[in-house]
Amino acid sequence: MASSLIPALAVTAPVANTAPAPVTGGEQHGLLQALAAVPDPRDPHGIRYPLSGLLTVAVCAVLAGASSFAAISDWLHDLDEQAKARLGFARRAPAGTTVWRLLTRLDAGLLTGVLAGWLRTRTRPGPRRPRRYRQVIAIDGKTLRSARRPDGGHVHLLSALDTATRAPAKSFR
Template sequence: MPVGASSRAVAGVVAAGGMLREEIWDRLARVPDPRSPRGRVYPLPCLLAVWLRALTAAGHDAACAVGQWVARASPAELPRLRLPFDPFTGRHRVPDEATLRRLLARVDRDALVATLLGDTASVSEGGLPTAVAVDGKTSRGARRADGTQAHLLGVATHGTGLLAGQVEVEAKSNETTAFPPLLAALDLTGVTVTFDAMHTVRANLDWLVTAKNAHYVAIVKANQPLLHTRLARLPWVDVLTVEVTRDHGHGRDETRTLKVATVGFLDFPTPPRLCGSSAGGVGEDRRPSRETVYLITDHPAETASPADLAAHARRHWHVENKVHYVRDVSFGEDASTLRTGNIPTNIATLRSTVINRLRRAGYRFIPPSRRDHTTPTAALDLHGFP
């Protein structure tokens, strides 16, 4: 099927919580316009749509490239972009790079996330409970005025790797304090939330269980020294191995074992299950290595088997592999020096929206999918613009 026809077919239906053709402009209009009405030429939804569709096309990762992309739109495509028509010249007006960049620096970060990522639906694959992963990412090229780097905390679905939300971690704060604001707007009832050791603090675990009715599978490391020591000292040699997996990847043969035990000596809302996961392997240099990771979860045996817990631990890294890595490699996020105002967060939101849409369209790899949508028409059809 031709690329354009394929994209039009995708745009005409609701795909896993995707936006309908008829409502996409209305959704963009919900973002508050930070500009003064006086002298305003381009409607806010129009400029946001230009950014979104230009970033879809391969090779258009910077503000200057976005300006070039819209300047190449044909007279037949410009009306679909809803650019204002100038009766004196008989042509549609086209925004320049400076206009596009200034707008993105001022748009409210949270409102843009809610508009573009708020339709992301959680998914359930392979019989696993619905699960999402929380992880942070630093935009290395985007430094604030005080010299600090912009850091984003995001949440993505397991399996599909769809980004469901993100917040910028303030310069004088850290990821732990951004954890509740990131997840507050999401319906997490019955959802399993996975995260690394930084967020394994009692306040976050209690909040997920009592306030969000969610489950957690959390990693425990030395940043929680008392808890980590108590887990390490458990008589794991007396606990039966419940899961063994073997695989080969990156020039390494690995064997993973999982042991699970329920304990009552920890004061948690529900008696937690503790997991000891050991990975041993031999690399190309034939030197053996071994690592043990401790996990803690509120899942009882009735809602998550040992195999489920092992899968949750492995799938947690989908947020890194399918979101953060893709933004760095395919969109050059770490190399980008756009840093004025809210640009680092907003452009990351737009990039993630493009990734979400391409994955929903059935693409497994992002670079070729972006090359399939280099023309304005193909990008318009992909995102469902009428």
């Protein structure tokens, strides 16, 4: 099991100087519902754990500072029984290899888009600015090392952030 940074989730991890607003019970369900839109890449036979629960664990662990598959697995196993049951892990928590296999199969662009949409719903609209001010969009791009597309080309990631609302403006792959 690799312990390297997970690019599909790290792209969406916020970097802020202020503490984030606490996630309420309604927003927890919002994240689960948002992640339910991600298509399941697993074979339908033998699925033991819900996809939205596994993805929610991965997102929350990365937001809490996990930067490897092993750290996500540790974060999952540290949850109390009530939290595990809410996420759909009634009998037992999945093994770290299960989390690794799922996260390596996901379409990173699709997951990033779903998470950006959920983050956009969590931001409050900023104050109306006078007409003379511009909307400033911060853009960041990266080329992933050792990652190749089927045609042999490099994988490039591009993200845009609205600096006024701190909401992701768009995410491209």
